[in-house]
Amino acid sequence: MGQDLTICNETLLEFERLIESGGCNPWEGQLRTGVDLGTANIVLAVVDEHDRPVAGATYPSTVVRDGIVVDYIGALNAVTKLKDELEARLGTTLEAGACAIPPGIIEGNVRVIGNVVEGAGFRLTNVVDEPTAAASVLGITDGAVVDVGGGTTGISILKDGKVIFTGDEPTGGTHMTLVLAGFHGWSIQEAELAKRDPAQESRVFPVVKPVVEKMASIVGRYLKDYPVDQIYVVGGACCFTQFEQTFEKCLGVPVIKPAAPLLVTPLGIAVNCTQ
Ligand SMILES: Nc1ncnc2c1ncn2[C@@H]1O[C@H](COP(=O)(O)OP(=O)(O)OP(=O)(O)O)[C@@H](O)[C@H]1O
Ligand SMILES: [Mg+2]
Known part of the structure; x- marks a missing residue:
């Protein structure tokens, strides 16, 4: 649960x-x-x-x-x-x-x-x-916390209230913006604004989805050594409504996103x- x-x-x-x-x-x-x-x-x-x-x-x-x-x-x-x-x-x-x-x-x-x-x-x-900080707000003692920020994606595994593993990978929201800009021939600023606009999610998400899948595959590699029952996603770049289901599909573990993940x-x- x-x-x-x-x-x-x-x-x-x-x-x-x-x-x-x-x-x-x-x-x-x-x-x-x-x-x-x-x-x-x-x-x-x-x-x-x-x-x-x-x-x-x-x-x-x-x-x-x-x-x-x-x-x-x-x-x-x-x-x-x-x-x-x-x-x-x-x-x-x-x-x-x-x-x-x-x-x-x-x-x-x-x-x-x-x-x-x-x-x-x-x-x-x-x-x-950072993972300990996030875990205290989530009130969790076990599971993985994945913090998808602007520059990096942090992965932390908690067991019995202790952080037993952490990793940090150079991918995040900026990576999504670059992919979106490249795809549409937009400037970085244009892409950044479109990415954050919920009204544009249906045409933005399919373009950035491979980045999300790549993030999930990185997390999946860590989970091989540290299996968990739940993954909590936080950080600004997981704001997309389809983020959790994409992660869940790749990883086969329930993915939970709190309100205001940023x-x-x-x-x-x-x-x-x-x-
Ligand atoms: N509504 C949104 N939809 C998609 N992405 C968003 C949204 N709001 C913010 N972001 C993205 O979230 C990222 C910022 O998240 P956050 O504030 O968690 O990062 P950070 O803590 O500054 O960076 P890091 O943890 O990597 O140092 C930016 O790339 C931003 O474009
Ligand atoms: Mg951060």
């Missing part, structure tokens, strides 16, 4: 509403912030002592490539700007902050990500790995921000 995601989905949709409306919720106890430095998006998530979403903000990223900060000053400026924006909205200072690292990243890069969070004025309380990891980083 897969985990019942009803409550998790309500929380994610609430967090999405907070980001879209630019509002904030009342909170109890100390606030904790999660900073997700992604290839496509930088997301800040603020939760209270009950792990309830309080506020959030996002900014398109150009400062990170596949989990590695390539523009330190740009990253610092973006995180500082988002922090200032949230503090103005909340009327208080955000102190405790956590960040996440993609699977398989080396020590030096971990320090750089931490430095961005500290440089923006947070007290860095935790550096969590926001699972960011919210999970905040949940893992200790005081």
